[in-house]
Amino acid sequence: MHGKILIVGLGLIGGSLALAIKKQHPEARIYGYDVNTNELTTAKSLHVIDEEATSLREGAEIADVIILSTPVLQMEKVMKQLSQIELKNDVIITDTGSTKIGIMKLAEQLWHDTNVTFIGGHPMAGSHKSGVESAKDHLFENAYYVLTPYNHSLTRVDELKQWLRGTNAKFLVVDTEEHDYVTGVISHLPHIIASGLVNLARKEDERNPLIKMLAAGGFRDITRIASSNPQMWKDIVFHNRSNLLRLLNKWTEEIEKFQQVLERGDDLAISHFFADAKEYRDSLPVRSKGAIPAYYDLYVDVLDVPGAIAKVTTLLAEHGISITNLHIMENRKGLLGVLQINFSKHDDRSKAQTLLTYHNYKTYETA
Ligand SMILES: NC(=O)C1=CN([C@@H]2O[C@H](COP(=O)(O)OP(=O)(O)OC[C@H]3O[C@@H](n4cnc5c(N)ncnc54)[C@H](O)[C@@H]3O)[C@@H](O)[C@H]2O)C=CC1
Numbered sequence: 001m002h003g004k005i006l007i008v009g010l011g012l013i014g015g016s017l018a019l020a021i022k023k024q025h026p027e028a029r030i031y032g033y034d035v036n037t038n039e040l041t042t043a044k045s046l047h048v049i050d051e052e053a054t055s056l057r058e059g060a061e062i063a064d065v066i067i068l069s070t071p072v073l074q075m076e077k078v079m080k081q082l083s084q085i086e087l088k089n090d091v092i093i094t095d096t097g098s099t100k101i102g103i104m105k106l107a108e109q110l111w112h113d114t115n116v117t118f119i120g121g122h123p124m125a126g127s128h129k130s131g132v133e134s135a136k137d138h139l140f141e142n143a144y145y146v147l148t149p150y151n152h153s154l155t156r157v158d159e160l161k162q163w164l165r166g167t168n169a170k171f172l173v174v175d176t177e178e179h180d181y182v183t184g185v186i187s188h189l190p191h192i193i194a195s196g197l198v199n200l201a202r203k204e205d206e207r208n209p210l211i212k213m214l215a216a217g218g219f220r221d222i223t224r225i226a227s228s229n230p231q232m233w234k235d236i237v238f239h240n241r242s243n244l245l246r247l248l249n250k251w252t253e254e255i256e257k258f259q260q261v262l263e264r265g266d267d268l269a270i271s272h273f274f275a276d277a278k279e280y281r282d283s284l285p286v287r288s289k290g291a292i293p294a295y296y297d298l299y300v301d302v303l304d305v306p307g308a309i310a311k312v313t314t315l316l317a318e319h320g321i322s323i324t325n326l327h328i329m330e331n332r333k334g335l336l337g338v339l340q341i342n343f344s345k346h347d348d349r350s351k352a353q354t355l356l357t358y359h360n361y362k363t364y365e366t367a
């Protein structure tokens with residue numbers, strides 16, 4: 001498709017969308033604007049965008065599609081600025097914000113009864129990393145991509161989907177209220193709980209340095225998302241405050257109920273607590289991405305000798321298998337160490353396991 005796309009906010013999400021659009025529509029021209037000029041220069045030098053816009057106005061005036069991918073409170077500021085700019089007659093504006101009610105209300109106020117089409121969006125995949133250096137064209141592959149159009153913008157939804165086809169995401173039209181409640185349950189509340197757990201460990205650590213030494217394995221797994229961008233999450237919880245207050249009440253009830261059964265020493269109720277959670281968690285789809293995407297781990301025994309880890313990573317690189325992270329779990333001199341390798345795709349982990357087993361490495365899917 002021919003046209004000019006402006007991405008406002010060239011971080012992880014804006015950069016990944018730019019790459020996915022360019023892959024599918026090489027003839028499109030991608031412009032970027034970011035208040036952080038370093039991010040913009042990096043985006044240009046990494047060929048994530050074709051052109052840098054020196055101001056929002058410069059990029060917005062000529063754009064056929066405008067994609068807003070700043071933190072959500074900044075999004076409102078940018079939308080108000082855009083409403084003061086003369087945009088193209090048939091422009092489509094969309095956003096990538098993790099919350100939808102506030103953004104859609106403002107869009108309605110600014111652009112109802114105008115020629116501007118606003119379609120809310122939320123690609124429900126990402127990472128705890130931020131910034132354009134972490135952008136990937138396949139970030140949203142197989143993930144749900146929620147769209148929240150108004151009735152009057154429904155006619156342009158297909159056009160927007162065509163522009164976003166290179167994401168290979170699964171588009172889903174959802175009501176804004178429902179979106180914010182559901183993402184509150186499965187994404188925003190878990191981020192608060194993960195950060196709460198880490199803050200608890202941090203306080204305990206002041207009294208007991210063993211905490212930090214031993215906080216590995218499961219603790220790292222369930223708190224990965226606490227390493228996300230604090231500014232972005234401040235904005236998200238602020239926007240979804242009323243749902244989160246309701247959900248925090250429910251969470252407190254859940255924990256208090258557990259506290260009571262523990263106080264009573266009710267072993268049957270304690271077993272039920274864990275069994276109910278296991279049953280539901282085991283029933284969740286494993287192959288599709290949700291708001292908190294899966295990372296696939298492979299554990300590999302390596303000898304604790306110089307060059308042993310490089311041998312494994314070189315082997316994977318030679319076979320075009322991408323890894324997202326590495327972690328050495330145990331490192332005792334002269335003994336086997338366990339290397340934890342993180343993959344973003346299930347398929348990459350399977351290929352790595354086959355390859356490494358062929359080369360006589362012992363591998364495990366769980367630690
Ligand atoms: N990180 C994630 O996993 C996901 C994030 N989102 C949403 O996407 C949006 C972007 O998130 P990320 O890309 O992760 O953030 P990021 O921090 O990587 O990038 C945001 C960019 O916006 C720029 N920016 C801030 N204020 C601006 C303004 N007024 N004008 C122009 N640029 C401005 C920043 O300089 C930064 O480069 C957020 O609204 C977030 O809620 C949605 C899905 C997943």
Ligand SMILES: O=C(O)C(=O)Cc1ccc(O)cc1
Pocket residue numbers: 097098123124125126127128129187225228291292293
């Ligand atoms: O780090 C993770 O796994 C995330 O939780 C990514 C994420 C962040 C914000 C969203 O709105 C959707 C997905």
